[in-house]
Amino acid sequence: MVTQAPERPVAAAAPPPPRRRRGLPALWPYLLVIPTVAGAGYLLFYPLIRSVIISFQHFRTGELIRGGAAFVGLENYHEALGSAEFWAVVRRTLVWTGVNTVLIMVISTLVALMVARLGKRLRLAVLAGLVLTWATPVLAATTIFQWLFQSKLGVVNWLLTSIGLTRFDGYTWFANGTATFAIMVLLVVWQSVPFAALTLYAGLTTIPQELFEAARIDGATAWQVFRDVTFPMLRPLFGLITSLEIIWVFKCFAQIWAISQGGPDGATTTLPVYAYQVAQSLHKYDLGSAISTLTVLILLVVLVPHLRRMYKHEGADQ
Amino acid sequence: MIKRLPITLAALSVLAVSVFPVYWMVVTAFKPTRDIQADTPQFLPLHPTLEHFATAIDSEGFALFWRNSLLVSLGAVLLSLVVALLAAFAVARMRWRGRKAFILMVFIAQMAPWEALLIPMFIIARDTGMLDRLSMLTLIYFMSTLPFTIVTLRGFLAAIPEELEEAAQMDGASRAAAFRKVVLPLLAPGLMSTSLFGFITAWNEFAFANALIIKNQDDRTLPVWLSSFSNVFGTDWGATMAAATLFMLPVLLIFLILQRRVTSGIIAGAVKG
Numbered sequence: 001m002v003t004q005a006p007e008r009p010v011a012a013a014a015p016p017p018p019r020r021r022r023g024l025p026a027l028w029p030y031l032l033v034i035p036t037v038a039g040a041g042y043l044l045f046y047p048l049i050r051s052v053i054i055s056f057q058h059f060r061t062g063e064l065i066r067g068g069a070a071f072v073g074l075e076n077y078h079e080a081l082g083s084a085e086f087w088a089v090v091r092r093t094l095v096w097t098g099v100n101t102v103l104i105m106v107i108s109t110l111v112a113l114m115v116a117r118l119g120k121r122l123r124l125a126v127l128a129g130l131v132l133t134w135a136t137p138v139l140a141a142t143t144i145f146q147w148l149f150q151s152k153l154g155v156v157n158w159l160l161t162s163i164g165l166t167r168f169d170g171y172t173w174f175a176n177g178t179a180t181f182a183i184m185v186l187l188v189v190w191q192s193v194p195f196a197a198l199t200l201y202a203g204l205t206t207i208p209q210e211l212f213e214a215a216r217i218d219g220a221t222a223w224q225v226f227r228d229v230t231f232p233m234l235r236p237l238f239g240l241i242t243s244l245e246i247i248w249v250f251k252c253f254a255q256i257w258a259i260s261q262g263g264p265d266g267a268t269t270t271l272p273v274y275a276y277q278v279a280q281s282l283h284k285y286d287l288g289s290a291i292s293t294l295t296v297l298i299l300l301v302v303l304v305p306h307l308r309r310m311y312k313h314e315g316a317d318q
Numbered sequence: 319m320i321k322r323l324p325i326t327l328a329a330l331s332v333l334a335v336s337v338f339p340v341y342w343m344v345v346t347a348f349k350p351t352r353d354i355q356a357d358t359p360q361f362l363p364l365h366p367t368l369e370h371f372a373t374a375i376d377s378e379g380f381a382l383f384w385r386n387s388l389l390v391s392l393g394a395v396l397l398s399l400v401v402a403l404l405a406a407f408a409v410a411r412m413r414w415r416g417r418k419a420f421i422l423m424v425f426i427a428q429m430a431p432w433e434a435l436l437i438p439m440f441i442i443a444r445d446t447g448m449l450d451r452l453s454m455l456t457l458i459y460f461m462s463t464l465p466f467t468i469v470t471l472r473g474f475l476a477a478i479p480e481e482l483e484e485a486a487q488m489d490g491a492s493r494a495a496a497f498r499k500v501v502l503p504l505l506a507p508g509l510m511s512t513s514l515f516g517f518i519t520a521w522n523e524f525a526f527a528n529a530l531i532i533k534n535q536d537d538r539t540l541p542v543w544l545s546s547f548s549n550v551f552g553t554d555w556g557a558t559m560a561a562a563t564l565f566m567l568p569v570l571l572i573f574l575i576l577q578r579r580v581t582s583g584i585i586a587g588a589v590k591g
Contacts, residue, residue, distance in 0.1 A: 032408035033420055035401040036464065040427050043461035047438040048430075054438065064441065114328055122329050129336040135573040136340055137522040139541040140566045144339045147346065147555055155342060155359050194336065253433045254524040258545040272433040279437045280529070292434040303429055311425050 055289035064285060076290035085266075086274075086291070090298075093250065093270040096185075100249040103189045105242055108196035113226070115197070116204050127198070134194035142258040145187050149173045177267025180260050184268055187255055192248065196241050203237040204230070243306040250299055271295040340566075347371065347560040354556050370556035374564060377550055377557070379536065379543065384564075387540040390452050391520035394459035395513045401460075402467035402512075407497070409468070410475035428465035436529050443530055450534035458526050463516035470515075474508030475501070514572045521569060540565050 055076050057069040080086050111130075115123055136144075149156050151172040160168035173179045207230065215225045231238070253272045256262060262269035262277055269277065275295060279288025346354055347370050348363040374380060408414070409421060439458065440449075448454040478501055486496035524541040531537045543550070544565055551557045 026414070029408040029412040029414040029417070032404040032412075036405040036424070036468065037420075039401065039461050039464060040423065043457055044427055044430055044435075047435045047442060050442065051434065051438040054441070064444065111332055114325060114332070117325055118329055122326065126329050126333050126336075129333045131573060132340055132570075133336040135566075135570050137518075137541070137566055137569055139522065139524055139544045140343070140562045141339070143544055143547060143558060143562045144343045147559060148339060148342065150555070153355060153555065158359050190335070190339070247429070251431060251433045254541075257528065258524060275434070276436055276529075280440075285437055285441065288437050292437060296431050296434050299431055303431075307425055307429055310429075311422060 051289045052293055054286055055293045057286055059286040059289070061283045064283075069286075072286075076286045077294075079287055080290050080294065089266075089269055089271055089274045096181075096252075096270050097246060097250045099185055100188050100192070101242065101245050103185065104192045104196055104245050104249075105238075107189065108193045108200055108241075111193065111197040112200035112204055113230075115201050127201075130194040130198055133190065134198070136191070138191070138254050139258060141187060141191055142255055145183060146174075146259060149183055174260065175264060177264050180264060181267050184256060184259065187259075188249060188252060191255075192245060196245060199241055200234065200237065203234045207233045240306075240309065243302055243309070246302050247299065247306065250302070271298070343559045343562055343566075346555060347563045349556065351554070351556055370554075370560035371564070373551070373554065373557040374561040377561075379538070380561070382536060383538055383540050383543045386452055386537060387521060390455045390459060390539060391517050393453075393456040394463060394520045395516045397456070397460040398464045398467050398516055399509060399513050402464055402471050403509075405468050406471035406475050410472045411480065424465045424468050427461075428469065430462075430465075432462055433525060436525060439526065440529055448530075450531055450537055452537050454530055455523075455527055455539070458530075459516075459520035459523060462523075463519050467512045467516060470512045471505070471508055474505055478504050511576055514576055518569050518572055 054069070056071055056073065057063070058072045058075075059069045063069040111126075115126055118126065148154055151157065151170050156173075157168050157171055160171075171179075173183055211229050211233070212225060215229050220228065250270075251272055252270070253276070256268050256270065256273050257276070260268045262273040271291065272295060275288045275291040277288075278291060279285045282288075345361070345363050348366045348368075349360065350365050350367045350369065353360050353363075353365060405420075405424075409417060443449045443451075443454050482500050482504075483493070483496045486500050487493060491499065522541060523539075524545065527539045527542045528545070531539070531542065544561060547558045547561065551561070
């Protein structure tokens with residue numbers, strides 16, 4: 001975790017010295033944070049507010065070029081919430097987030113537990129492998145997966161065909177919605193497991209060995225040890241990683257856009273992809289902004305508790 | 319020995335699954351086209367060749383896009399380092415009204431849903447004549463790496479005892495001189511790792527580069543160029559994989575440099591697509 005040393009032991013032992021130093025006007029801290037506040041204001045909060053404003057306007061190609069967009073109240077939200085397509089996308093996004101997060105958490109827990117039991121050499125090899133996967137840039141990974149699943153020369157089709165599944169001979173994965181969705185899940189899980197597994201493994205190594213020994217002497221099975229010792233000890237870490245993964249998977253855009261742009265037939269269109277499609281391909285910037293706003297509102301359900309946890313952990317301790 | 323067999327097999331399969339895709343990219347890049355198109359895949363590069371790397375490097379615009387990516391990433395990292403250093407100093411070393419609110423703002427910024435800003439950012443860029451400009455991308459990458467940089471630098475700064483600065487000031491140094499001569503050298507590892515993480519984030523970014531560089535194709539960055547590989551290389555998978563390898567190379571080098579720091583730094587969401 002990032003806690004290089006959030007608390008200074010010196011300050012805890014003695015009463016804090018007077019903070020005001022000679023020649024240090026009280027204005028300094030404000031001058032120092034001005035660039036940050038200005039940057040966040042113009043490049044983050046202004047676009048965010050602008051997006052909300054556009055979602056209440058009629059803003060199409062004409063308004064983009066000429067300006068002078070008129071306010072239309074909740075019309076865009078009515079249009080979004082009233083369309084069956086929107087709800088299909090919401091359902092798909094929830095399925096996408098659920099499937100990916102569950103797979104990521106289960107697999108990385110198993111991998112972390114496994115790594116902890118390995119001998120030194122094999123452990124280092126597996127850790128190095130995980131770091132390699134982690135270091136792979138998103139766009140390199142999407143390109144690699146397109147090559148792995150290529151219909152004629154792809155190594156996956158060759159493998160499936162050679163173990164007897166001959167219907168995969170020349171199978172075009174990216175023409176089928178379910179198959180493309182599955183490949184996306186595979187890609188995102190492959191990319192996300194290293195971070196979660198390495199972090200969980202790092203957490204595992206901090207649990208005192210005596211606890212495991214005591215449990216084993218009491219005759220606990222492997223599952224009981226995990227349920228009664230490992231999991232309770234790592235609960236905060238599990239919480240942190242799970243909410244991070246939910247946020248990342250839910251927001252995931254680059255992988256989907258680079259491989260399928262939401263297709264085929266919308267089978268991989270999740271909310272962020274949908275909002276962008278509506279705005280950029282249909283030039284309905286207003287409707288796209290409304291969908292974006294709704295996306296952020298849904299995301300807040302996970303984001304707010306996560307933010308509170310981070311703030312408690314990092315911010316309020318001094 | 320027999321008892322260890324299942325876990326050894328599990329470990330080997332995890333290793334295989336995590337390494338194979340990257341291995342396959344590199345091997346494909348080094349194989350002659352005739353071997354790539356063989357009916358039975360060849361898992362070792364028996365006739366290694368550099369022809370695909372030559373194709374990728376000679377392809378139109380490759381040097382330009384490489385330069386663009388480098389400029390944008392370095393610009394964003396330097397800007398964010400300077401701005402974050404100032405803010406981190408104010409947060410870690412000074413007590414002031416509004417400090418907690420500022421920290422909260424940084425955390426909110428860190429978790430900001432950037433993907434939801436594609437549309438307004440496009441419109442703002444268009445209105446201000448910043449569309450198709452690398453400087454717009456630099457600014458966006460600066461802002462997306464800034465919160466993480468502040469949080470991490472604050473942590474590093476808090477770990478450096480304030481007494482060191484005070485001692486230097488008592489010896490007659492100004493506060494700025496004390497900071498430059500005492501704190502900055504101690505902070506160097508922190509500056510190094512945060513800037514490398516920021517560099518990776520900017521280097522890998524795709525969504526904004528794809529949305530904001532539209533007409534002026536010369537201003538594209540490597541990820542966008544790579545995403546349209548079929549326009550560039552057609553079905554030349556050797557050249558495509560060579561290009562992907564070259565794109566990944568700097569990131570891999572940075573990971574090798576950082577090694578141990580990787581795990582601790584990334585939890586804050588520094589590197590993630």
